[in-house]
Amino acid sequence: MKVLSWHVHGSWTTGFVQGRHEHVLPVVPDRGPDGRGRARTWDWPATAREVPPEALAAERPDVVVLQRPHEAELLHRWTGLRAGVDVPAVYVEHNTPAGHAVSTRHPLADGVGGASGSARVPVVHVTPFNALVWDCGDAPVRVVEHGVLDPGHLWTGERESLAVLVNEPVRRWRVAGTDVVVDLARELPVDVYGMGMAALEEAAPHLAGRTHEDLPQARVHAELARHRAYLHPFRWTSLGLALVEAMTLGAPVLALATTAAPEAVPSAAGVVSSDPAVLAAAARRWLADPAEAAERGAAAREHALGRFGLARFLSDWDDVLHDAVAGRSTT
DSSP states (O other): OEEEEOOOSHHHHHHHTTSSSEEEEEBOTTOOTTOBOSOSSSOOOTTEEEEOHHHHGGGOOSEEEEOSTTHHHHHHHHHSOOBTTTBOEEEEEOSOOSSSTTTOBOTTTTSGGGOTTSOOOOEEESSHHHHHHSBOTTSOEEEOOOOBOOOOSOOOOOEEEEEEEOSSTTTTTTTTTHHHHHHHTTTSOEEEEESOHHHHHHHOGGGTTSEEESOOHHHHHHHHTTEEEEEEOOSSOSOOHHHHHHHHHTOOEEEESOTTHHHHSOGGGEEEESOHHHHHHHHHHHHHOHHHHHHHHHHHHHHHHHHSBHHHHHHHHHHHHHHHHHTOOOO
């Protein structure tokens, strides 16, 4: 089928476009948030096509995958189609609530546009934790956990340091756990990858020379795999795909015991704790014992391939898309 969706989250979309469907991706001249088109740092298949807004109406998609509340309005403005009325639609919720946990009402809880009596569009959460904490009202709710491409068992752990991957760490300071990273980096070797690294070095001068700005995906994977372990410091996120990708690489992981991380990381694969001191102690042990780190990393990879493999992810999404087109929904 033909699927219209926006390129919002690069890693998630990289997995999503790998299936057997045709993907239409809006693209605007400046490749801004409402039209990024194809990724330029990931290798996407030819079935993922860029289409400018003025040509979208002629595409006649079979289903629309929304990921942000305003995309329903964009769809109507650019194509004349109403999500859930003129074209089947689903809404992917990638994030935890920005407001008060567990009591925040989802933008689609009352249908597209939030008006009583408007089209009911299924909300597809990327983790069971997301589904638990969002108040989705009467909207049909489903969960499709993440799926990632397998880059291979690249981990070597040759660098006696921890790796962190986080975009805009200063703007997202406590949400991303940047303060945890900064504190740990005072006593342990830590390298940080992502966008916004200059601001991080300004805020934490002791990280100077240990940040790496916006590397292409393949190179990020190769670099992360050289570090002894991966640190996932996020306080409040559904489940960072970087954590799953690090496990798939064969890296042992350290994670704060928040949101979906405790369910995603088995004890054999790493250490999950709400106490940064516990994470630091495990890091010191692995830095001194690469054999244990390798054993934990092998377990992490085995788990990630089983739970977050691309085949399962695409099969789950086939079910969601076919049900949407057929007018079926499950709560």
